[in-house]
Amino acid sequence: MRLEDCQNISLGPLTLLVGQNGSGKSSVLKAIHWASRCSSLAQNKKLPVELMDFVPSVEFRSLAHKSTLQGRERGGSSTKPVIVKFRRGVETGSIKLKSLGNDAGVNVEIEGDVAAEFVKEEPQTAYIPGLAGLAEHETILAAPVFRRKAASGDGGSVLRQMLLNTHSDDLNTGEDSVELTKLSELVGQVIPGVRFWVKFDQRRDAYIRAWFYTPDMKYGDGGSNYTTMRRPLEMAGTGLLQVTQIFAYLLTFRPRLLLIDEPDAHLHQSSQERLVAALEAALQDFPETQIVVSTHSPRIVRVAGQCTRVVWLENGAIRDQGTDVRARMGWGALDKDIILFSEDDNTEYLQSIIDQWPHLAHRTVIWPCFGVSSIPDGERLAKLRDRHGIKVMVHRDRDFMSDDDLTAWKANRGYTKNDVPVWFSPGSDIESCFQSPDHIARAMDVDQAVAEKGIEYALNELDQGTVSASFNEAYNKAVGSLPGKADAIKRWNDLGQFCQATVKGKSFKDALRKGLQSALPEAGQARKLRNMSKIYEGCSETSICDDLRGHLQGLLDG
Template sequence: MINKLQLNNFKKFHDETVRLNPDGLSLLAGANNSGKSTILQALAVWDFCLTVLKNEKGEQALTPAHSGQGVGLSDDEFSPIQVPSLSHLWTNLTNQVKGADGYTLSVMPTWKNEAGEERFLKISLALANDRLFIKQTSSNIETGEKTPRMAFVPPFAGIVAKEQRMSIAQRRLLTGSGLVGGVIRNLLFELESENQRKRRELKDPGGRIKNSELRKLRESDPWELLQSAMGRYFQSNLAVSPFNDLYHNYIRVSLTKGEWDKTKIKKYPKFKPRDLMAEGSGFLQWLSVFSLALDPETDVLLLDEPDAHLHPSLQTLLISELESIATNGRKQILLATHSTEILRWAEHSKILTFKNSKARYLADEGGRMGLFAGLGSEFSPRLDKLKRTKALLLVENESDIRIIKLMAEKIGTPIPDDVVVWAWTGSSKERKQLYLQLKADIPGLKAVSIRDRDDLAQNNVDGVSLRDKSEDNSNPELKLRVWQRRHIENYLLCPAAIARAAKVELDAVTTCLANHHAIVIPNNFTAQDVHQAVKDARGKDIIEVGQNSIEKTFAVSKFKIAGELSEVEICDDVKVIVADILSMFG
């Protein structure tokens, strides 16, 4: 697969060589307009131009011996990507250079053939009188030698109501224009047709397939793998209606819901199959990406923000499945993303970062944390303020800081307004790396990190300072702290405050806690050495999860409870954290 890409005058890149991991999944990450999509588009354009040259001039046009003229195209024949005009393919829209032959834009990928020998093919473009000219300008491939086959998938656009059977050229035009939804039924039709052909070949004279052969088919065939993923993740399967171009106008694909039973869906009794058109954009995005990834005709899959319409849980599943496909199918997948959820858990060596028109894979874990600082406008105002105040408070989510501020006001020591709050569920180790990356750009930065203990062993938390003993805390400008109690909500389990907030009798609260949550709050509730049962209670669940939660039972929020706590009801752990914040930031 592609191990190096050399670009000259292509959109974002004037003269740049990008090295790529030739196998598996690479995640392209960086700020808007940093060049992520440009890399994908360059390869899509190269693949399109290669196809044009082969069809118009024959395979010899790709070899070193060929020196003929280029192939001309009108702007409406150019289909791999969507651009306002063909001049937008060039850096700064400059397609004429004095002294040059007119072919001033070039894309040259390098890969290894099956014998392990390095191959390259440079394709150059010229623009004259609104016509695009394409030719091979440097190559070492031989006639008939295989070249990488690519598929480019821009962000998903809506599915059409009726989808005709299309040629490869028609599908390429729609896909390159961002209308992947317009070809999804064609993709599914081809995968299902190939699966049916394989099944016919495997059947014995009695029409049966041996269990061993069926198992192999289910483990390797793209359609079988797709149906399995659909069943496991969406409790659905797909049915492609028979198609004959002599009397069928449109491809029909319906979806059925049911219970997944290891190898098939057991349909819900009253469920009526429906067309894909009825499904949401996130589901259809997932389906189109997965179908293309499984397509045996594709060696290199170019995905531009396929996670855009997906819930974070589906983003993680998609990446996991794509990694499996890339590994087992020996494919290369390049995926551009802004998703911090994806980038947070990916191996750093798979993340290709873009900054200052340069693309490099992360060298270590620390680089991943610094990357977050440039991922879109969500972080920009926060970073601007951070550069001014140099005061960073890391919490798990926005609700945590609301609770801390309410309790800090109760004890007469409010949190300063100039402290920058950064909500993130990362571990203390990850937060430390983020701090170090930010400090490299913001000298003098100070930070306090506070997170739930969750399932961290109690002996990893200092019982007085709340220091995270599992991490090095020697840096005086960074305090890594962990609540002694499982969740911050554990510090709200004060029956008297809950009763006041809900305007109910105290007995009603204590009864609810005892009968539904098996916990009795002791008199020393605020002490750091409170009984372990209070520390280990699942405070978040008790307060806000389920019909028997405090919120549901008494119609009162955790913020209302925090606001009702008196000074003497504020736990000592909270006072330690507030003191840490004030001592660090003044």
């Protein structure tokens, strides 16, 4: 198991477990279900492995955290068992699992009234890991066999019998199919307009048959003859089957704990949102059930009601289970340490630069702001940083500003006062970061002199008057709100007048391509033109924009 000391997870009617891969979300669900099933099936505290209907791994002795699941180690000292503890108000209980040795099974120790409830024959937990597929045929299984198959996590092998069970306990529809109105109502909250039918005539049928209908299957003049338009259940998509399975378990077993592992995996974002609302609504009709869902979906967390708990797991332990988890996930910053607010709407180039340093990329999320004016000011970013305990930083293009201009702009936006770091692209914009001769030479595998010649030819492709007008517009817009009078002519002269430093990187891209298409063949290196796409990629060996790396690392070390 990924869990060592998960502390206490407080469950609401609906609880969402969030965290990156390997954080322990699935381990929580599997541990609860395994303990529950072992409690239900054990006799005289012992459960042979051949009687286990659910186990997280066939090598179950490896499930103890960083050790093996044994009764005793050499020397007589006990190893760590797997323990699942329960608390309801002041009542407590625990289920402790130890190995019987030689992979023969487990010893089950149950303490307290709360845990003792899991000894019941009817499954008290239902575990839904996702639906890999549907069995080709299903026949009626005896109740104990049916319950054990359903509890195994392989709902696809008994889904039709679960549907039949929601119609009637006697598992008989007679000669005609019957519509499953309650199931259709519940699943229809996620997949609007869906309907289900099932048929099993105990006198005539060897197999259970089930059908479904969705509004997109309607043809002809419509009408209400659904029996001609419906399709066999095995033709349904994975997302629909996943949702159907969830509510079939709920209707059939009414478990104390319904454990759902990543239901968002096969659902469109709009369906993910509807699933949360449907689960929260269903709990009104099933007050004895609590639902625990593991998810990676920010949409699911964002739309969840206030009564739904959100628990953030990291490295097998709880990192947070407060309201801040929702805000972090809404920012896309769960498991991140830095939010980098960028003026750009297309963050591809900025991401390429940060990807040069994987240890920083894994801890940084870029938030596009669609323009400089949309970047939050220093006071707002400071509140975000202090309230949610996450580091913040700003990126904006230099837009030909001087160092004094940059200092004034940071002060004007409140970044200096609120200690919010700002990274400015060293050239006019983010594209210019990739247009230095040494980077071009490295990316294209050519001599630096050839790269410099390509830049020279690129400048010849540009009209000086057009470049000058674009420079004036960009510079005056950048410093227009700053104290003092903008002097674009002086800044133009300071940068060297008509040169690469006064051309926007965005404008220089096409000219550079043409310049290199002339320079490389002239140098006998035309074959290297195939490397041109690599220019706008970062490189971990000879990285660009090391000052950005310093900013990010400084934040993490700070």
